[in-house]
Amino acid sequence: MAKIIVHVDLNAFFATAEQIRRPDYVGKPVIVGGLGPRGVVSTASYEARKYGVHSAMPIGEARMLCPNGIFLPGDYPYYEMLSRSFFGYLKNYSSLVEEASIDEGFVDMTSLLSKTKDPLSVLASLQRGLLEQIGLRCSIGVGPTKFLAKMASDMKKPMGITIIRRKDIKKMLYPLPIDNFFGIGKKTAAHLRSKGINTIGDFASETVNNEFEMKKFFGKRFDYYVDSINGYGDDVVNPERPDPKSVGHSRTFMTDTDDFAEIKAVIEELSKEVGERLSKEKKKCKRIVVNVKDTNFKVSSKSINLNEPIIESEDIIKLAKKLFADNYSGKMIRLVGVTAGNLVPLKDRNAQMSLFDDGEYDEDKTQVLVDSLNRKANKKVVMIASEALKKNGY
DNA sequence: TCTGGGGTCCTAGGACCC
DNA sequence: TCTGGGGTCCTAGGACCC
Secondary structure, three states: OOOOEEEEEEOOHHHHHHHHHOHHHOOOOEEEEOOOOOOEEEEEOHHHHOOOOOOOOEHHHHHHHOOOOEEEOOOHHHHHHHHHHHHHHHOOOOOOEEEEEOOEEEEEOHHHHOOOOOHHHHHHHHHHHHHHHOOOOEEEEEEOOHHHHHHHHOOOOOOOEEEOOHHHHHHHOOOOEHHHOOOOOHHHHHHHHHOOOOEHHHHHHHHHHOHHHHHHHHOOHHHHHHHHHHOOOOOOOOOOOOOOOOEEEEEEEEEEEOOHHHHHHHHHHHHHHHHHHHHHOOEEEEEEEEEEEEOOOOEEEEEEEEEEEEOOHHHHHHHHHHHHHHHOOOOOEEEEEEEEEEEEEOOOHHHHHOOOOOOOOOHHHHHHHHHHHHHHHHHHHHHHHHHHHHHHHO
16 A cells, blocks of 8 residues: 655745744745855745745845845754744644654655545645644645655645645656756756756656666666656655764855965864764764865865764864865865764763673773763753753744 | 855775785 | 785765755
8 A cells, every 4th residue: 555645845944934033024035045245045935036036046146136135144043943843733643754854844644644535625724724823834745655745745836735646657747857856966967968868757768768878877876766756765754863974064264265274263163063063962973074165166075084983172173173284285265164974872881881780890980980970961951051041032 | 146054875996804 | 927806994076955
């Protein structure tokens, strides 16, 4: 039996979030993004889109197109709070809710919708309720797999409801341009177009008629594409929020720079933020990566794996600075970034076990245990404090 | 008008080991 | 004399998504 997977995609989420707390912004062109000289648009309200403003557009261009727009810097803690309400709301319809990103989720509604005579009206009331209770608009897509649900929610925006059954694939997806295929981006689309593959239908027949070549070119991705296009892809909605695999921060300089001292100061700041993120996530890292983007937007990276996991900002700073200094060409750069990878749980195995193992008293182990308990206690206080701040702030 | 910042996953070559 | 085959780890780069 095919599942009924629902993809719920918030429309212009950040812009709508701003309109929720500022009713005087409703109906106006709201543009959320980086406001500096090198910022880009993160989200534009539908009013702003009428002027041609869209995501990833340089903010300067957006100002030209929409001089009367309301330009806002973005408030991620607030968006995250609204996002939590959104996912909480979805859980009214199924316990199987997967957070695909801050503004979209998959819901396995097989059990509810297969018993309903009129699934469309259930979805319409989900959509209406979200708007009435939280103020958020969404597009809803339904299909037997996550891929089809995702493609469906993309077809009618804002406030659309679209269903793609397996038997609808040819009719509904084949005519779409290849660029609309979720998982095929700009580069691959350009490559495919250069071979005369312009639509999803062209692509589907190519996977059959030219299987060998396609397999060679796409490698592992080929199977994902074939499954997706035939309606047999991933249909497992995972309600567990996955552990992060890396945490990183990067910064674009106001103007390109080759000032070694300036760059090192920024690396220090970024490293500190990474260290703070690690302790918030209760992780240590066994890998540090330093990224550099040059004036031509070419990105390069230097990284090192560590035998012993680290978490202290001081350690991250030292390694990041060294990675940069050892490889810096002296040329102007646009961006620098620091990322911690190969994350492992903060819990110290030895410290955890030392209370219960062979019973011998070991001063070192005991100290490690005490330290780890102290750290935990501190963290709890910090967490309680930040919750209280949040409550007062909003 | 001049291109952000946060991530995930995959590939490929070389090192190293058995 | 002249050069295996498999497996895993490390590193760099790239595509993609929101």
